[in-house]
Amino acid sequence: MGVLSIFILSKAGGLIYHKDFGFGLKKLNNSNDYLVIAGTFHSVHALTTRVNPLNTHSSGLLTMEMETCTLHCLQTLTGLKFVVVTDNNQSNVSVVSSTIYEIYSDYVMKNPFYTLDMPIRCHKFDRALNQYISTVE
Amino acid sequence: MIYSLYIFDRHSDCIFRREWHKDSGKKAGINDDMSKLIFGICLSLRNIARNLTDSDSFLTYSTSQYKTHYYETPSNLKLVLFTDLLTVSLVNELRQIYETLYVEYVVKNPLQTTEVKTIDNIMFSMGVDALIQSLPGYA
Numbered sequence: 001m002g003v004l005s006i007f008i009l010s011k012a013g014g015l016i017y018h019k020d021f022g023f024g025l026k027k028l029n030n031s032n033d034y035l036v037i038a039g040t041f042h043s044v045h046a047l048t049t050r051v052n053p054l055n056t057h058s059s060g061l062l063t064m065e066m067e068t069c070t071l072h073c074l075q076t077l078t079g080l081k082f083v084v085v086t087d088n089n090q091s092n093v094s095v096v097s098s099t100i101y102e103i104y105s106d107y108v109m110k111n112p113f114y115t116l117d118m119p120i121r122c123h124k125f126d127r128a129l130n131q132y133i134s135t136v137e
Numbered sequence: 138m139i140y141s142l143y144i145f146d147r148h149s150d151c152i153f154r155r156e157w158h159k160d161s162g163k164k165a166g167i168n169d170d171m172s173k174l175i176f177g178i179c180l181s182l183r184n185i186a187r188n189l190t191d192s193d194s195f196l197t198y199s200t201s202q203y204k205t206h207y208y209e210t211p212s213n214l215k216l217v218l219f220t221d222l223l224t225v226s227l228v229n230e231l232r233q234i235y236e237t238l239y240v241e242y243v244v245k246n247p248l249q250t251t252e253v254k255t256i257d258n259i260m261f262s263m264g265v266d267a268l269i270q271s272l273p274g275y276a
Contacts, residue, residue, distance in 0.1 A: 005189075025189050037185055044181045048200050051174050053140035053156075053219045058202035064182060065226070067192040071185075085189065 002090040002136050010117040011079030013042030017120040103128045139275050140219040145176050147213035153256040196228050224274040238264040
């Protein structure tokens, strides 16, 4: 199982979608903790663009390696962040995260009942995402 | 290419800072206020890593321009190293700095007070220079 968890953050840093796949990560018993993680990540991401030893323009955090897994972040032009946690052997994560972005565009943005920056509750998105993640090796 | 090393004590103060290749860039990109930002980034990422996994901290993070290596000792001393993107994980080297240099020259120094304010120990800084410059990714 390559992909362990997916977080989607709105441009204000709010957690609008979270789903765990498999059992690679610790389960937090309080759903508020996930909101805190998302908020913290959003601000750290902003800080990492400022701290730059080269004094040139830098993107925010792209990957964070941990002992058992790796966190990848894709920031879209609209400020949305797709945070994908995979195991350390997963390759081509940029393809995975941009495909998730594509699924988001198809099933969330084209849903007329979805309000921007609100938590994502779209069955078709859930289904398409599950189907795609199960094909990722 | 290795850019800089920061050491923070358990009171979150920066007690040691060293930069290499200062002239190759335009200016040194990191000043005093930056060390507080660096500390904040590392602490927050460590907490995220602790929440998501069973490990104690993260190992490295990278942006499009630089990579940061992080090692924390059980006594909450934090070592942060900035390198370019091509460098492989140097967490073991950071542990080596702690084990063979910090413990030997700072902790075992009889003139050192128990609370280290800043490391102004020439043996330590020379040792760090020698170790970092001997790494294959230094230049």
